[in-house]
Amino acid sequence: MKEIKIGNRIVGRGCPAFIIAEIGSNHDCKIERAKELIKLSKDAGADAVKFQSFTAEGLFNPLKPDGDKWVTHPAYKIIESLTLPEDWHYNLKEYADSIGIVFLSAPFDLQRAELLNKIAVPAFKIASGDLTNDVLLKQIAGYKKPVIISTGAGYLGEVERAVDIVRNEGNDEI
DSSP states (O other): OOOEEETTEEESTTSOOOOEEEEETTTTTOHHHHHHHHHHHHHTTOSEEEEEEOOHHHHSOSEEEETTEEEEOTTHHHHHHHOOOHHHHHHHHHHHHHHTOEEEEEESSHHHHHHHHHTTOSSEEEOGGGTTOHHHHHHHHTTTSOEEEOOTTOOHHHHHHHHHHHHHTTOOOO
């Protein structure tokens, strides 16, 4: 197993565990709460924090079928309220850097992956639901940064394919 570097930490066999505090969308739609969770994660000894970078429109259609017509999807507004605004990414990354904890986020679409690359995250986290998202895997692999791939309930063949896609883009930092 190859060692990779995330921030200032070496991750791999024989190295201390790299602890990632999952914040996800649990910031109550408040940036100060998000910063508080970053600080608490640092105080608890985590090496990194991980958010989720998505937009409601990037996840699903705001409308759903209802008989012979389309109506507003009831979950759309909720998902929209959980979105980490673009400008928060810059602010939270800067804050995490200032207190010495790695800022990570799982992008759920190509635009959010580009945003995370722009703010210079040191690694990318692939959500298990995107294990088979070849286009997203290729784009992220192309940034030539370490990639953490969640496998969730994926089949071994799906995991192997995801690893192959990343490696075929010239990135073996997995």
